[in-house]
Amino acid sequence: MRIGELSRRTGVPTRLLRYYEEQDLLRPERGANGYRSYAESAVADVRQIRGLLDSGLTTEMIRAILPYLGGPGELHPPAECVTPQTAALLQDHLLRIQSRIDCLTRNRDRLSAYLAAVRPQSGGR
Amino acid sequence: MRIGELSRRTGVPTRLLRYYEEQDLLRPERGANGYRSYAESAVADVRQIRGLLDSGLTTEMIRAILPYLGGPGELHPPAECVTPQTAALLQDHLLRIQSRIDCLTRNRDRLSAYLAAVRPQSGGR
DNA sequence: CTTGACCTTCACACTGATGTCAGACTCCGA
DNA sequence: TCGGAGTCTGACATCAGTGTGAAGGTCAAG
Numbered sequence: 113m114r115i116g117e118l119s120r121r122t123g124v125p126t127r128l129l130r131y132y133e134e135q136d137l138l139r140p141e142r143g144a145n146g147y148r149s150y151a152e153s154a155v156a157d158v159r160q161i162r163g164l165l166d167s168g169l170t171t172e173m174i175r176a177i178l179p180y181l182g183g184p185g186e187l188h189p190p191a192e193c194v195t196p197q198t199a200a201l202l203q204d205h206l207l208r209i210q211s212r213i214d215c216l217t218r219n220r221d222r223l224s225a226y227l228a229a230v231r232p233q234s235g236g237r
Numbered sequence: 238m239r240i241g242e243l244s245r246r247t248g249v250p251t252r253l254l255r256y257y258e259e260q261d262l263l264r265p266e267r268g269a270n271g272y273r274s275y276a277e278s279a280v281a282d283v284r285q286i287r288g289l290l291d292s293g294l295t296t297e298m299i300r301a302i303l304p305y306l307g308g309p310g311e312l313h314p315p316a317e318c319v320t321p322q323t324a325a326l327l328q329d330h331l332l333r334i335q336s337r338i339d340c341l342t343r344n345r346d347r348l349s350a351y352l353a354a355v356r357p358q359s360g361g362r
Numbered sequence: 363c364t365t366g367a368c369c370t371t372c373a374c375a376c377t378g379a380t381g382t383c384a385g386a387c388t389c390c391g392a
Numbered sequence: 393t394c395g396g397a398g399t400c401t402g403a404c405a406t407c408a409g410t411g412t413g414a415a416g417g418t419c420a421a422g
Contacts, residue, residue: 114368114369115368115369116367116368116369125410125411126369127410127411127412128409128410128411130370130371131409131410135408145369145370145417145418145419146369146370146371146417146418147368147369147370147418148369148370160344163336163340163343163344164340164344165409166293166336166337166340167292167293167337167340167341168291168292168293168294168337169293170408170409171408171409172408177344177348180347180348180351180352181344181347181348181351182347191354191355191356194355194356199352199355199356202348202351202352203352205348206345206348206349206352209341209344209345209348210345211288211291212291212292212293212337212341213338213341213342213345215288215289215291215292216292216334216337216338216341217338219285219288219289219302219306219334220331220334220335220338222305222306222307223302223305223306223327223330223331223334224331226305226306226313226327227305227324227327227328227331229316230316230319230324231316231319231324239398239399240398240399240400241397241398241399250380250381251398251399252380252381252382253379253380253381255400255401256379256380260378270387270388270389270399270400271387271388271399271400271401272388272398272399272400273399273400290379295378295379296378296379297378
């Protein structure tokens, strides 16, 4: 699919899709006319990238971990290609992600408890 | 305490402490000489702010929820002061935080699974 | 062939978070 | 009283992510 369709299907402006490519997060094929050509899986990839960006990861961090985040049946870099340095880097990212989760969870619970205390009757909207 | 000590005790540059004040996240007193004077609790406040910023929240979002995140014994705005609009806003922030948690958790699990597969001998941390 | 929708690259601009520097003031100790 | 450390404000710089527009190429429908 071309960039416009991918944009429509993900809600992400074409500008950003090009930017993600520049940042090496997406790697569309190119047609003979120079147009980008995305695989079907790019839709999920873009959603993945957006979620991570929204969660405070930088494109650099995402670039580092993206190859290892594929779904269950996907191709990952095989173990032989993962140097101890890379593994250490991933481990480090993992810790950072975990600390973000901890912080957000802690504050979600606090906020949630406060809301519950303030509107004990509220059953949502 | 003055800004330098707060900076040393939190590891956050004075520049940022002033920025957080500008963003209305901190409200130090002012001495007769114009110097900022922080309460002891500011240390915890700054750590809280840093954690939330690192987790991808903007100062705007933090400003919105910060008054409601105090520890168990702390003073919160009482229920009478919380309009339905405010409550709805907080509920909205809560959802956003939850979706970040979900995204990060998903990716933590994937990354973690990958690492476990690649280095089966490693016992995690 | 023309038009319009889509695509290309390039470039400038903005925002939010942060770094850095300059010039001036306060305070404290030698 | 002087000097240095700390503080003040204000301004400019940087970086990532994003918005926007110009100038032009591709292509299908009329």
